[in-house]
Amino acid sequence: MKSFNAFVIYGIILGLLFGLYLPQIAVQQQVIGQAFVSLLKMLVIPLVFSSIYLAIAGLGSAEHLKQIGLRTVGLYLLTTTLSVILAITAMNIFNIGEVTKSVGLIYEKANTIAQFSFSDMLLSFIPSNLFSSMSEGSMMPIIVFSILFALASFSLQAHHKNTLLNFFGAVNDNMLKMAEWVIKLTPLGVFSLISYVVAFQGFEAIFGLWKYMLLVIGVLLVHALFTLPVLMTLFTNVKPYKYLKIIKEVPLMAFSTASSAATLPVSIEIAETKGGISPKTAGFVLPLGATVSMDGTAAYLSIAVLYIANLSGEILSFGDQLVMGITVVALSVGVAALPSASLVMMVIILNQLNLPVEYIALIVAVDRILDMSRTSLNVTSDMMVSKIVDVIQRRKDSKKA
Numbered sequence: 001m002k003s004f005n006a007f008v009i010y011g012i013i014l015g016l017l018f019g020l021y022l023p024q025i026a027v028q029q030q031v032i033g034q035a036f037v038s039l040l041k042m043l044v045i046p047l048v049f050s051s052i053y054l055a056i057a058g059l060g061s062a063e064h065l066k067q068i069g070l071r072t073v074g075l076y077l078l079t080t081t082l083s084v085i086l087a088i089t090a091m092n093i094f095n096i097g098e099v100t101k102s103v104g105l106i107y108e109k110a111n112t113i114a115q116f117s118f119s120d121m122l123l124s125f126i127p128s129n130l131f132s133s134m135s136e137g138s139m140m141p142i143i144v145f146s147i148l149f150a151l152a153s154f155s156l157q158a159h160h161k162n163t164l165l166n167f168f169g170a171v172n173d174n175m176l177k178m179a180e181w182v183i184k185l186t187p188l189g190v191f192s193l194i195s196y197v198v199a200f201q202g203f204e205a206i207f208g209l210w211k212y213m214l215l216v217i218g219v220l221l222v223h224a225l226f227t228l229p230v231l232m233t234l235f236t237n238v239k240p241y242k243y244l245k246i247i248k249e250v251p252l253m254a255f256s257t258a259s260s261a262a263t264l265p266v267s268i269e270i271a272e273t274k275g276g277i278s279p280k281t282a283g284f285v286l287p288l289g290a291t292v293s294m295d296g297t298a299a300y301l302s303i304a305v306l307y308i309a310n311l312s313g314e315i316l317s318f319g320d321q322l323v324m325g326i327t328v329v330a331l332s333v334g335v336a337a338l339p340s341a342s343l344v345m346m347v348i349i350l351n352q353l354n355l356p357v358e359y360i361a362l363i364v365a366v367d368r369i370l371d372m373s374r375t376s377l378n379v380t381s382d383m384m385v386s387k388i389v390d391v392i393q394r395r396k397d398s399k400k401a
Contacts, residue, residue, distance in 0.1 A: 008252055011190035018191070019198025026199035033196055036189030039182045040262040043175050045134050047265055048290075049146050050172040051283030056150035057165055065151070068393060072285050075385045076293040077329065079231065083223045083295040083377075084325045087302035090219050092321075096211045097310020140291050172283070179265035183253075190256040197368050209366050212307055216370050219299050220377045224251075228295075228384045236391040240384070246274050247383050251376040258372045260290040263379050271386055281390040289382030296374030296381070297345075301328050305349050308359040316353065324349060 019026040056065055127133045127141030134142060153161055229240030247270050254263040264287060271282040305324060309316050316324070327349055350357045 007187040008190055008249070011187040012194055012252075012256070015191040015194030016198055019195035023199035026195040029192055030196040033189055033192030036182075036185055036192065037257050037259065037262050039185070040257065040265060041259075043179055043182065043265045044261050045142060046171060047175040047179070047268065048142060048287045050168040050175065051268060051279075052143060052146040052287055053150045053153075053168045054165070054172055055280040055282075055284035056147060057153055057161070057168075062151060062154060067396075068281070068284065068389060071392065072288060072385065072389050073292070075231075075388060076289060076381075079228065079295050079381050079385060080293065080298045080329050081325075082227050082231075083219075083299040083381075084302050084328050086223055086227065087219050087299040088306070088321055088325055090215060091303055091306040094211075094215055095310065096215055097307050143287060143291060175265070176269055179269050183266055183269070186249075186253060186256070190252075193256050193258075197372070200368075209363065212303075212363065213366055213370065216300055216303050217373055219303065220296055220373055223295060223299060224377050224380050228381060232384055232388055235388045238387060238391060243275070243384075243387060244380070247271070247380075250383055251380045254375045254379040255372045258368065258375050260294075260375055260378050260382075263375070264290050267379055267383060271383060275383065275387060277386055277390045278394075281393060282386055285386040285389050286382055289385060290379075293382050293385065294378050296377030298328050299377070300370060300374045301346055301349065304346055304363055305353070305355065307363070308350065309353070309355055311359055312356050314355055320353060324353060327352060 125140045125144050127145050130141070130145050133145075153164055156164070224244075229244070232238055232240040232243070250263060250267050250270050253266045254260065257263055267286050267290075268282050271277040271286060272279055275282075302325065305328075306316065306321070328345075346360060350360070
């Protein structure tokens with residue numbers, strides 16, 4: 001496995017060099033990276049459906065689901081809130097936001113996104129057509145249906161319940177085996193994706209926003225290497241940095257794909273095989289986290305909105321920043337687990353605060369790089385919360401025994 005990790009790192013380094021020195025070829029070979037991501041996404045829906053069903057059905061009762069569900073959602077909200085507080089604090093301390101003249105603003109499409117409403121978001125969680133949700137890759141409706149489907153199985157006769165458990169157990173095992181095959185392609189996929197990003201974006205636009213990028217990445221690192229380890233230490237006796245070393249393949253995969261959903265098969269496999277997390281915990285907590293846990297995205301949105309406010313000359317009061325923070329935490333639930341989906345959320349927040357949406361065009365130039373970074377934090381948080389929930393659940397089970 002050490003040699004495999006080395007190949008992944010080599011893929012990243014070679015991808016950077018390839019995209020820098022051979023940009024035309026790097027752009028043309030994008031299809032390799034796209035195929036790699038498609039293979040991962042191909043596994044997501046059957047894996048999510050089967051893992052959630054097995055996780056809930058394995059709990060044995062709705063009471064157990066209530067315990068682990070409330071604990072999981074509570075921890076996800078806590079980590080997201082802490083990431084937003086950290087981001088707002090950092091922006092108030094460093095207060096970056098000089099107008100960057102080197103990057104031109106392109107205003108097309110900036111104001112064409114429909115108005116957001118919480119009622120629409122809540123309705124989007126309910127799958128009016130399950131197969132349509134599956135074809136579109138809409139994760140939250142699939143998760144809701146999976147939970148309801150598993151809850152209904154509690155009332156079935158034993159032989160029907162066992163039939164479903166055996167079926168979805170076989171599906172889950174088969175998906176994990178396919179995930180092992182795809183994971184072996186990671187070095188090649190990482191090389192292709194990284195080289196394309198460097199070739200397409202270029203370094204000029206990226207360096208023009210270096211202070212903004214540095215602050216975002218700095219906040220993401222502080223949250224990953226300080227805030228989350230402190231939480232793990234408070235709730236468990238697990239050594240956080242040792243655990244982070246064990247599951248390092250997950251943030252690496254997330255960095256290359258910039259998609260929590262595409263990383264999910266890897267997260268589940270690493271959590272169970274290396275992280276020592278029980279399948280029923282990993283199967284419930286991680287798919288849920290891929291949709292509702294967005295620590296990196298929440299921190300990024302907070303910094304980006306305040307940065308745009310500074311660029312436009314607007315000063316947000318403490319009350320404005322508080323409202324923004326609450327909105328970011330609430331909207332992070334609705335951010336699709338796909339690359340750059342947070343830009344849609346940014347438009348919503350900017351409209352709410354009456355800030356110029358057009359300035360999004362300025363930071364789009366570096367969004368892909370930061371998207372890769374914040375997705376790494378998203379999945380790292382999922383893995384940490386999953387471990388915390390698993391440890392707490394094992395303690396409760398041992399006390400009952």
